[in-house]
Amino acid sequence: MPGSCASSGSPRWLPPWASSWGLFWQPLGIAAAVGFAITMAGAIGFHAKAGDYADPKTRGGAMAPFVLVLLAVAAAVTLAAAM
Template structure:
């Protein structure tokens, strides 16, 4: 079970780092899109990016101390639930042009829950 937990943790950490780093640095199209399309301030975008980067770090450290990995996976899932809320508020699920990007948080929520569960079982 530990091998599965490690694979899921590393995969989720890579995704979390790839999603969070540009937001934390306020670089790239995603950061600009969150600010213009969703009306988020630069501070909130940076905060979300730092939370995603912190989740990545917590998932990697959580390979050695599982309670931290579980907390990081749950925290990332909560962040993705928030993303679903912001996408819904912006009307992205009703617009076919933006629906594809807005669907990304759903598999990440599932991956986060699977990671937390397997880390818990690996303890």
């Protein structure tokens, strides 16, 4: 996929496999997990502002950020405990 790096928002000079560097250098993995959790917390805020949690039809899709926040926090704690 020729434009995959550009479409994902990562710089062109960064190789596509660079996203796995956090697996080998734990401080980078912890920072990535915390940053992702903050991003998902923002998504939860926007979903709440839009009223997605009050409407039963849209509540299912709006619950994904909650699950992803829990996953990111678990990853950050696991990486921190392994240091």
